[in-house]
Amino acid sequence: MRTCSWMSVAALMAGALTAAPAMAKTVALSHFTLIDGTGRAPVKNSAMIITDGKISWVGPAAKLKAPAGVQVRDLTGKFVMPGIIDSHVHLGLVDGITQDLKYYTRESVERQLKLYAAYGVTSVQVLGTDKDEIHDIVRDIRADPAGRARVWTAGRGVVFKGSYGGVVGLPAQVATPAEATAMVDREAAKGADFIKLWVDDEFGTIAERMPADISTAVIAEAHKDGKKAVAHVFYYDNAKELTREGVNGFAHSVRDRAVDAPLLSAMKAKGVWQIAATLSREASFTYDLLPFVDDPFFSRGVTPQVIADLRNPERRTRLSSSPTFPKYPAVLKYAMENFGREAKAGIPYGMGTDSGPSARFPGYFAHWELELMVKSGITPLQALTAATGSNAKFMGATNVGTIAPAKAADLLVLDKDPTADIRNTRAIDSVYLAGEQVPTIWQTCTGRAADACTGGPK
Ligand SMILES: [Zn+2]
Known part of the structure; x- marks a missing residue:
């Protein structure tokens, strides 16, 4: 509902000779517990005013002064936090669980961004597998999200020739420091928000990891272009070397x-x-059948065919007989323990899933990631802060991630307290993107008719 104060109606009438001012669209929310994304303890009995998609006021419900004519939405018993940011995703790579770059279209990317939003993930950072079309999509969304999660992108990440990284069909390989430097400049000029590089050899199955002279060149050139450099790492030795080279973040x-x-x-x-x-990501590789196929919070986000494909005995035999399959329990254990050690040591951290490739599911994985982070030794509030204010801080995304005046009204409204149990992020009441409610996963099945939903209600 579009509402006007008398003031703006008068201004509109008087303003006929000048440019007609747009009517402000105002939304007021009250009596919720505020989790503001900064790490501050939750504040009961809070209220908020949203004007034209941005938070214009936040404070105690007792001090709420909603403009005349604006209906106040009473959120007694509910919890309001910033929309989740997933700092590590890949877009447009799959149809069901089949991965192929040919599926990367504006339509498939936008469909996934709406699915992220349905799960309360209102911003994503894409790590190096985007086609150049992404930059047009990003520009459109920055002007008006229209139900799509916001996007920050690395464009194409830098892959050492013949080594690990990138996706098949997207040229991104460099052989020399000079080629690396040129590629970084090209991606920055196209509009990349940061630069991605891969340093890995897939359990030693690939001959060579990106050599240090190339990673050094990538990081230095990213910095020259005013961009942060984010690295895919697996090995301790590479993490140490990349740290020495000045990398900004590990993905x-x-x-x-x-x-x-x-x-x-x-x-x-x-x-x-x-x-x-x-x-x-590591947990998903640890099972031949994902442990949540029967969870309606998951299954509502995928087609029945995906569930059937995940259950397919042939797929499960293929996965469990692969030589890497037995390695993943230890990989997951190291990933969790090392994350816990870093958090304890005061290393700054965000929240990211690496969802988007086959069987790594947009949106659902962010909630699973939060749960696994808490299992690794941080508190639910710390996990929520990582996924909101901290991610935004690293990304330089000044308009999202916290609840404060002038920030975008990207909000996740929950029925239950996520600081008491991190799994309560799944109790989604509503999601706001730029002040507009978007269909949640409990209200939609990724745009398909409700009777096509696999899972039941919450
Ligand atoms: Zn990735």
Whole structure:
């Protein structure tokens, strides 16, 4: 409902000779417990005014002065937090659980962004597998999200020729520091918000990881272009070297051994972030059948065909007989323990899932990730802060991540207290994107008719 104060009606009438001012759209929310994304303790009996998609006032419900004619939505018993930010995703890569870059279209990207929003994930950061079309989509969303989660993108990430990283079909390989430098400049010029690089060899199955002279060149050029450099890492040794080279963030945990005091103190000294621990990624590889296929919060976000494909005995045999399958329990254990050690040591961290590739599900994985982060030794409030204010801080996303005046009204309204039990992030009452309610996963099945939903109600 569009509402006008008398003031703006008068201004509108008087303003006929000048430019007609747009009517402000105002929404007021009251009597909720506020979790503001800064890490501050929740504040009961809070209220908020949203004007034209932005938070214009937040404070105690007793001091709420809603403009005349604005209906106040009473959220007694509910919890309001900033929309979740997933700092590590890939968009548009799959149809069901089949992965192929040919599925990357504006339509498929936007469909996924709406699914993220339905799960309360109102911003995502894409780590290096975007086609160039992303920059047009990002511009459109920045002007008006229209139900789509906001996007920050690395464009194409830098892959060392023949080594691990990127996606098949998207040219992103460099062989020399000069090629790396040129590629970084190209991505920055196209509009990349930051630069991604991969340093890995897939359990030693690939001959060479990106050499240090190339990662050094990538990081230095990113900084010259005013961008942060974010690295895919697996090995402790690479994390140490990249820290020395000035990398800004790690997009995965170290997963080959325990992090130790020398690495932790180097990361701290250089200000390196663990932007994503991707615990849900490692956990997903640990099972031949994902442990949540029957959970309606999951199944409502996918087609019945996806459930059937996940249950398919042939797929499960193929997965469980792969040589990497037995490695993942240890990989997950290192990822969780190392994340816990970093948090304890005061390394800054965000929340990211690496969802988007086959069987790593947009939206649902963010909630699973939060749960696994808490299992790794942080509090629910710390996990929520990582996924909101901290992610925004690393991304330089000044308009999202916290609840304060002038921030975008990207909100997740919950029926239950997520600081008491992190799984309560799933009790989604409503989601606001730029002040507009969008269909939640409990209200929609990713845009399909309700009778096509696999899962039941909450
Ligand atoms: Zn990734």
